[in-house]
Amino acid sequence: MSLIDTLRALLGPGAVLTEPADLAAHVEDWRGRSRGAAACVALPSSTAQVAAVVQATRSAGVPLLPQGGNTSLCGGAVPHAEGPPPVVLNLSRMRRIRSVDAANHSMEVEAGCVLAAVQQAAAEAGRLYPISLGAEGSCQIGGTIATNAGGTGVLRYGNTRDNVLGLEVVLPDGRVWDGLYRLRKNNTGLDLKHLFIGAEGTMGVVTAATLKLHPLPTAHAVAWMAPASPAAALQMLGRFQQNCGAQLSAFEMIDNGQLQFVLDHVPGRRAPLPPTHRWHVLVEVSDTRDEANLRRALEQVLAEGSERGLIDDAVVAASGAQRDAMWLVRHSVSEANKKAGVGLTTDSAVPVSAVPEFIDKASAAVHRLVPGLPIILVAHLGDGNVHFIPFFSFERWQALPDRDAMGARIKHAVNEVAHALGGSFSAEHGIGQTLTQEMALFKPAVEIELMRSLKHLLDPADLFNPHRLLPPVHP
Ligand SMILES: Cc1cc2nc3c(=O)[nH]c(=O)nc-3n(C[C@H](O)[C@H](O)[C@H](O)COP(=O)(O)OP(=O)(O)OC[C@H]3O[C@@H](n4cnc5c(N)ncnc54)[C@H](O)[C@@H]3O)c2cc1C
Numbered sequence: 482m483s484l485i486d487t488l489r490a491l492l493g494p495g496a497v498l499t500e501p502a503d504l505a506a507h508v509e510d511w512r513g514r515s516r517g518a519a520a521c522v523a524l525p526s527s528t529a530q531v532a533a534v535v536q537a538t539r540s541a542g543v544p545l546l547p548q549g550g551n552t553s554l555c556g557g558a559v560p561h562a563e564g565p566p567p568v569v570l571n572l573s574r575m576r577r578i579r580s581v582d583a584a585n586h587s588m589e590v591e592a593g594c595v596l597a598a599v600q601q602a603a604a605e606a607g608r609l610y611p612i613s614l615g616a617e618g619s620c621q622i623g624g625t626i627a628t629n630a631g632g633t634g635v636l637r638y639g640n641t642r643d644n645v646l647g648l649e650v651v652l653p654d655g656r657v658w659d660g661l662y663r664l665r666k667n668n669t670g671l672d673l674k675h676l677f678i679g680a681e682g683t684m685g686v687v688t689a690a691t692l693k694l695h696p697l698p699t700a701h702a703v704a705w706m707a708p709a710s711p712a713a714a715l716q717m718l719g720r721f722q723q724n725c726g727a728q729l730s731a732f733e734m735i736d737n738g739q740l741q742f743v744l745d746h747v748p749g750r751r752a753p754l755p756p757t758h759r760w761h762v763l764v765e766v767s768d769t770r771d772e773a774n775l776r777r778a779l780e781q782v783l784a785e786g787s788e789r790g791l792i793d794d795a796v797v798a799a800s801g802a803q804r805d806a807m808w809l810v811r812h813s814v815s816e817a818n819k820k821a822g823v824g825l826t827t828d829s830a831v832p833v834s835a836v837p838e839f840i841d842k843a844s845a846a847v848h849r850l851v852p853g854l855p856i857i858l859v860a861h862l863g864d865g866n867v868h869f870i871p872f873f874s875f876e877r878w879q880a881l882p883d884r885d886a887m888g889a890r891i892k893h894a895v896n897e898v899a900h901a902l903g904g905s906f907s908a909e910h911g912i913g914q915t916l917t918q919e920m921a922l923f924k925p926a927v928e929i930e931l932m933r934s935l936k937h938l939l940d941p942a943d944l945f946n947p948h949r950l951l952p953p954v955h956p
Pocket residue numbers: 511546547548549550551552553554557558572592613614615616619620621622623624625626627628629630631632633681682683685686687688815816909910913946
């Protein structure tokens with residue numbers, strides 16, 4: 482029996498896709514920049530079915546690519562152009578919220594649950610699942626775990642790694658590891674869930690997770706301000722941290738070029754402050770208590786910032802609708818950039834204090850390569866995470882004789898600046914297929930060797946997500 486027939490027998494005929502039209506959405510990435518061929522797309526509906534698929538692909542010696550919502554920004558979730566076509570194992574049918582334990586501040590969910598549905602289920606129980614990002618309507622919990630996703634809530638709540646209590650994983654040999662602990666404390670040796678968080682599907686298929694929940698904030702105050710410079714924005718960050726403590730839940734900066742793209746390309750978005758201001762920051766404080774107090778604290782810091790010349794202007798959201806409208810602008814940047822042209826987005830992290838120096842030096846490095854090239858910028862400033870985006874119009878990009886080489890040179894120049902400042906070339910998006918060469922150049926050899934050893938231990942035949950995360954052995 483062929484592998485496809487075996488999979489059909491295991492999952493049912495409707496759960497194995499082979500027609501090109503059905504495969505299309507699974508073999509090209511969200512930005513339309515990476516694509517490959519798949520043997521088929523398998524759609525299991527239970528952990529037992531995932532284990533059966535893993536055993537079948539292993540026996541056939543066929544690679545397996547776990548896939549969530551396919552929103553990876555580094556080509557992580559689509560087949561590589563090289564090597565035999567993998568079976569794409571898409572988790573979207575595994576979307577059950579298994580349980581919510583409000584008293585324990587935890588919930589158990591299947592990996593295919595869409596992030597927004599998890600947030601919603603937590604909120605219905607009066608709890609918060611704090612991971613939030615622009616793709617939350619499509620990305621899945623399994624994908625966010627596999628990429629250790631960050632987003633806009635990291636400043637207060639940490640990244641995905643900080644919000645996972647336990648995992649259920651199908652290992653490359655087909656065994657199921659039930660590590661769905663619900664504990665805050667469990668010092669019984671190595672904490673194995675961390676082998677799979679951020680491993681981008683190279684070590685196993687995450688089939689379910691126990692997530693850490695938080696009290697649901699019921700009071701919010703949001704402002705949009707125009708700092709005089711990134712250095713002034715940093716000073717404002719410090720003042721908010723000092724005055725609002727743990728209530729500070731977001732501090733997101735964009736520049737005016739990025740704001741203009743959102744206004745030009747995403748219908749219905751309004752600028753909270755005019756794009757004539759060079760820098761823009763969305764700041765949010767939230768709590769479980771009185772909104773009036775929160776708002777006063779926010780306004781006080783803004784007034785002080787204005788007196789000291791740190792901000793040129795600011796507007797405080799007067800209603801929930803205005804707050805949502807501000808967040809919509811922030812969450813529309815990726816969509817706008819996809820429509821506006823070709824952005825060479827980096828995912829740089831530097832120490833928070835080094836962000837202004839990073840922006841200056843990275844801009845200079847890019848302009849040494851392409852004088853005058855427009856650069857736009859989106860930063861989770863409170864985390865020191867800057868998406869630094871040298872930007873080409875579609876026409877200018879098409880006219881380049883050596884597009885791939887030029888793109889790689891420009892991004893590498895930015896990554897070198899981050900590295901020299903003690904930073905990272907991948908803060909939150911992961912490595913996927915597009916950053917494996919940078920991994921080889923920037924990651925210490927000992928770390929890569931250790932990662933390779935662990936991978937070999939779990940997946941000696943290298944069938945799980947080959948060609949990604951780890952650099953090629955002979956680059
Ligand atoms: C508009 C937009 C905004 C974004 N904003 C952010 C942001 O602010 N912060 C951020 O961190 N990311 C952001 N991203 C990137 C992306 O959404 C995240 O990386 C997300 O976590 C990917 O989830 P997914 O379900 O789409 O995973 P996929 O893209 O399907 O897969 C990503 C990787 O995880 C693996 N994988 C998926 N599911 C599983 C599983 N169940 N078990 C094992 N491996 C698995 C895949 O093999 C692949 O390597 C954004 C993307 C878009 C399109």
